[in-house]
Amino acid sequence: MTIHTPTGVLLGSYTPGTPEWEQARGGLCITATEIAAVMNLSPWSNPFVLWHKKSGLPVPPFVVTSQVEWGNRLEPAVAAKWQDEHEGYCVEPTGTWRHRHRDWQRATPDRILTTSQGAVTELLEVKTSPTGEGWENGVPLHYYCQIQWQLDTLGLQRCHVAVLISGHDYREHVVEYDETDAKLMRERAERFLDSVRNGQRPDIDASTSTYDTLRRQVDRFTAEDVEIPGPIASRYEVTHQQLKAAETEHTHAKSLLLDALGGGRNATHLGRRIAYRTAHEDGTTRSLQPAR
Missing domain, CATH: 3.90.320.10 (Lambda Exonuclease; Chain A)
Structure with missing residues (x-):
């Protein structure tokens, strides 16, 4: 047919x-x-x-x-x-x-x-x-x-x-x-x-x-120095510093949250779940995940 x-x-x-x-x-x-x-x-x-x-x-x-x-x-x-x-x-x-x-x-x-x-x-x-x-x-x-x-x-x-x-x-x-x-x-x-x-x-x-x-563009790799335009160089350096600062602050926030969570699994605020914990078999924390 x-x-x-x-x-x-x-x-x-x-x-x-x-x-x-x-x-x-x-x-x-x-x-x-x-x-x-x-x-x-x-x-x-x-x-x-x-x-x-x-x-x-x-x-x-x-x-x-x-x-x-x-x-x-x-x-x-x-x-x-x-x-x-x-x-x-x-x-x-x-x-x-x-x-x-x-x-x-x-x-x-x-x-x-x-x-x-x-x-x-x-x-x-x-x-x-x-x-x-x-x-x-x-x-x-x-x-x-x-x-x-x-x-x-x-x-x-x-x-x-x-x-x-x-x-x-x-x-x-x-x-x-x-x-x-x-x-x-x-x-x-x-x-x-x-x-x-x-x-x-x-x-x-x-x-x-x-x-x-x-x-993955392999033709971009050479051993030469390449002069980068100021706006691109500045943006990279500034955002890299901001990223490191944000990661440090976020790690601090996770530590505070995990400590406040105690033996619980779900972290809530005003009835809204903001994070949850996954654990190993021995009860120790595997990871702290943001709520979806």
Whole structure:
């Protein structure tokens, strides 16, 4: 059965990490997982890091954390739960798609919802989260961007979202296609790709991922002395001194708090938890953590 959508062209189904998968997502294109970085809304990346990646320059490697691993392992189970709750839908895995008229616009939805004739009617995204943070009022913004990009690529109007929080809290959401938001993202993506073609690097921001990307640019290491502009040198020296002072003060504050906590676990103030203690088996303190 041939799968078809209003504007999507199926490139194929690839195993993540294989050369075929990298090729389908590589080059001067923007995927659904990258559009939030273009919009500077991603918790994992940003325009600076993505620009280096698209320019063929070194970037920090993707790390398969335990959260990522278990998210992948649980995806089929969460998708099956959604299908159990919605009789009449045909839920199928899919592959990587491109827009029919914009080859640079790519998307790999988690699941597609099809008719018996092979027409894709809607999408299903499957997520897992260790906490409910960000899901209080619907779908987090970076996932919203991802979903709008998928809908815009395939020419569809609705995406269902199934999320499993803390391993037991199952929730569902629906995201409708928003033409205005999709147009804004396309314009930003096209400007971003132009900046890659023209060698116009984004500004350096304060994120750790930007710093880690700069650390990986091997051509920056020489044995020569380099004269640094005054504002940059002053900012580094002043903030370093401030950091050392803040660390010393924070250590003092932790000592005072730990002493005041005594044998308790949770430190509260006016009914609000401000920190908690984790302990070794012998009862000694392992760490003092700020409340989330």
